[in-house]
Amino acid sequence: MNVEEIDLCPFCSDLVKSTTDSLIPSSQCPHYPTYGLILSSSEKCTICRTITSLWGHIDSILNRHEISKKPIRGCRDEFSVKITTKVARRMPSGASWTLLEASLGSTHTGLTSISYFTLVSCLLGDPISSSAFWRSPTTTFDSKLLAIQSWMFDCESQNGHSKCRPVPFAPLRLLTVGLDGKPLRLVERDTTTIRTDYAALSYCWGNSLQLRTTKGTLTIFSKEVPSKLIPRTFADAIHIARALRIPYIWIDALCIVQDDEQEWQSEATHMSEIYRGSQLTITATESVDSLQGCFPPEKPGLHSAGLFFRTRPNGLDDRSSLVRIYRNDIRDSVVEDSVISTRGWTLQEQLLSPRLVFCMQPDMHWKCQCNYQTQSGLSFEPRMAPDRGGLFLDLNHRLDDLWYRSSWRRIIEGYSLREFTFSQDRVPAIAGMTRYFASTLEDVPILGLWVRSFARDLAWLRGGGRQQMSNTSGLPSWTWLACQGCVLYTIGSKYADYEVQVVEHLKLLNWDVQWQGTPYASPVELAQVKVEGPVREIEIRPFTEGSSHKPPYFQVFGEDLKPTVKTKFPWRCAGQFDTGDASEATIYLCLLLFSETKSSESNYTSEIFLILEPVEIHSTVKYKRIGMARIWGGPPTFNAAKTISMVLV
Template identity: 25%
Template sequence: MYDPVRPKERNNTTGSPNMIRLAKRWLQVCRDTHSCQPNDDKPPLLPTRVVDVGLKDDDPPRVHNAEPGQRHHYITLSYCWGDQRKIKFLKSLKENIVQHTRSLPATLHATLRDALNCTRALGFRYIWIDALCIIQDDTADVGREISQMGHIYRNSSLTIGAGNGSDVTSGLFVERDSFLFRPCFLTMRLNGQKHRAYIHRFPHQYLIPLETRLWVVQEQILSQRTLVFLSDHVEWRCRETHIPENIPSGFLSRRRGSNISDLQAVIGQSTRGEMRFPYDQWYTAVSALSARNATFLTDQLPAMAGVASLLHENFGLTDPAKYVAGLWKDDIIAGLIWLRRRAQPSQRTSGDGYIAPTWSWAANPVGPVSFPTAERWGHKPKWDLRQLEQMIVIQTINLEPENVADNPFGKVNPGGYIKITGKLREAITRPVTKEYRFESELRALYTGGNGSIAGVFDKANGTEDPQIVGLVSFDSLEEREALPKIECLPLLKFPSGYSSEESPCTMICLALKKLGEQYQRVGLIGLFRMHRIVEIRDGLDGEDVWDYTPDDIYWDDETWDGTPDRTISIF
């Protein structure tokens, strides 16, 4: 139970002295009674650079270069930069970093200025702000510091969340009617005992802009404690509690619907349970973060490097080379089985540069991805990997991080490929028209209605009306509209004893398109039992009549046994 600070003056601004006192009390109670780290026992190592706000109000803030081994408590800032084409705000660059170590100019935008004032008011001397503590036009420095973001945010005593707006001009503090956010409660009697029930306004904005940005979500996941300044009130969030200022008792942070809290729980789990640790944790994080917006399309891998590094460290994955463009070599089959939940038109341009090979979910960031073989939030996977038969042999994965020494979890160099030995069959793709309807379970596997699904038809039967053998979920709408000829590469086979009620599929395949002597991924295919298709015709009473097609498998084991193995490269 958290007792509110009884106001001696009205909290007409979220940055009032009274509000700061309440925030300091939240922090102290968390340090004293929670398992959130770090606590006061031993200060952490300072990041390479921090902003020193000084000890007195008139001390000019400056960028401080930490001495080797220097330890001190510090806090971090999580905020939205905004559209850099429209907003030019102060950043540390090669040309001004020396001056910044002497003093920062007074022309800071509101969010950065308020963050420095809040740091001093909370009793801290140092704060880490990415725009000021990373030399933004120094590629090597950016790579080094991004690789350390997992440690920077995890070792921070507190993260200040700028939830009041979508860019650096918004500031932290806002004026409001404080009476709307004073704790209001009723005393109730239940089973002969008195209980206190709090009455509060429901937030008008559940998902704040801060939580829609890819970089920011990683920061929130990695932070142990966050003090969020919203558009009309302040909230405390840590690994154990979530406390809006008008609900002093707070409530548990493990709330479903809050991806931040859920992901913090998943990333921080120390027991294996039934999940395939740590890989299901990673797929859970990717699914959530891929739904967020990135400043640049090339941010996909760098913006998740902190989470990747943390999982790599926590679960003893000693060789960073086992991390390849957002996937893990030791779990590469499951990693290749991803779907776009809501495929969208590609936003890539020729100037965006290389992101990742096509077999990685990061290659073409056009919507959130899901991993059907991964357990998420305790729910069983759509397809249980442990019961399926592997159909391919991975020969080699050739991929080089852009900055091997300083950030093996960041950007990758062009030319990466995976060499696979397996069976290939040609197919054509066509729209799934009205004469076919698929049972809800099959549609659910492909998150039906995402607009990127087409039918896979056998090309080899030589008829004008080729037989449909499966469904393909294309990775982008452009591929869906082009309806290309594809090659089907089976990855996993459902055993004969696998119940058709558990899955209508017989095989999971990659959809590939040949370019020269290599292939690129364009989607994921499910081949299925033919009795899972129904034909629809008009009945006498105007109702649809569903007729099941014959109960067999068109591309059966005999078909695949007669298909020779080939070794191909997918880039």
């Protein structure tokens, strides 16, 4: 066994021992009380070194802070350390998993830092310790194939996994994987076939010029795709499909003729069927392009082989533990810490596929509709699996309508953070998800919003982060798809809250969305909606202290800005302009979307409204959305009985 044996400090030894000894409820774990002491211990203890690396920015902050007038060592000792076990589980496989919170705080400066890390371990001598994953820092391609085969067999053979079955579908074109002994080649869909067994590949295109099918190569590739031209990521995925005895694989660059705009638009609208119909989606989680392969070498850091070790024998049974350390919650590694989850096109692939394998080093993760597993031996039910951006959508069971609409808004928040090589792809890259939700909700989509929840869907807010779109031509101001940056649904009740009574005041009268080609896969030619709702003019005045908050507070109706003993923040209006920030007081026409009251606070009303700007189009006054805000307090600000109709563009 090629695993280094190391010493740990007494506190970290107890952390590992308690992980393998028993199930631990959430609790604070004894550890070094100050940053200075744990930093000193990190010179010899691997886990202490891991913890302090989570706070690597603290010394630079101290150097800029007033407390740094003292010697830096003294500053470190004024920061208290708390290590808390958030969750601990021993799995049926024998592996143990502990999620820990590392908190660093100072009462003198007000500075705090909270980070998370995961310990995964097993006892040397237990059956799982002899598996390929626990025998060495890295695992071979063949051992990973065996793990995938085992997961696939279990999912296909267990009765409780019926909802993991793919939806019958036959894509327009597929690539053979060579099970018939013939060369790899593209095959067209048989018009009499309604179902084909195939795998799908989810990967990053990257900046390199990869192999792709064009009008000029289609005939050649229909006879044979030369193996010497196939990039490593494609080859690895083909190898996996072949090992699983899946005869075909769908790879977008090869199965869609890339210079045929009409075919590309048609296939973009069928992404929901393509991924829902795959037997398995193979995800090249950490590959930046098609050349790196599905299992590129690890980068230095908390996922590196150096953070896999064996403890010295400890305890009455004189047994060692095998330990791996991961930054953050290991369940989030495929959602938040991977290359592929930064890309816009891959979201619907992750959401819609009934089964996925996330190819990574050193660990692989498996997700189906019933389970989430790792190569290390961890296993989570869907309710404990990662759900950042709605990764666990129930694709087969009808859940509450409010749950699905809340899930859509949560997905949009995650999607808006993702990047695109071509900014105009932001609409087609979610066409598959739109198609799926349209069927599930039995509703009509309007550029990322929905007919039956239009007022609530309009209440998106521009968040922070870099501007990600340079081309929003044709997109109307009211859709989040036109937002330059990330989108948040933080104003108003974000998810289904049955204690909040919501009254929608805005009515959608009609809409007109025209496309240059295939809907949701081509540029927008024209888009406008006609709505009716209460309006009033409000002078919105920015002020310095309010601007320091996110979203900013505004002064409205000449309210007193001075804090009182009872009210630390006396302001009652917060919002965000869609581009930039307000610089001076201006009177705006505002349109009420909906209001909220809580049963426990009958005299308290919260009103969510759009900030509008008139625009003249062909001698007709229409309105453009320029921001969104919320005002709360006593009696309603808007007169709900006085409404007007207007066109938003």
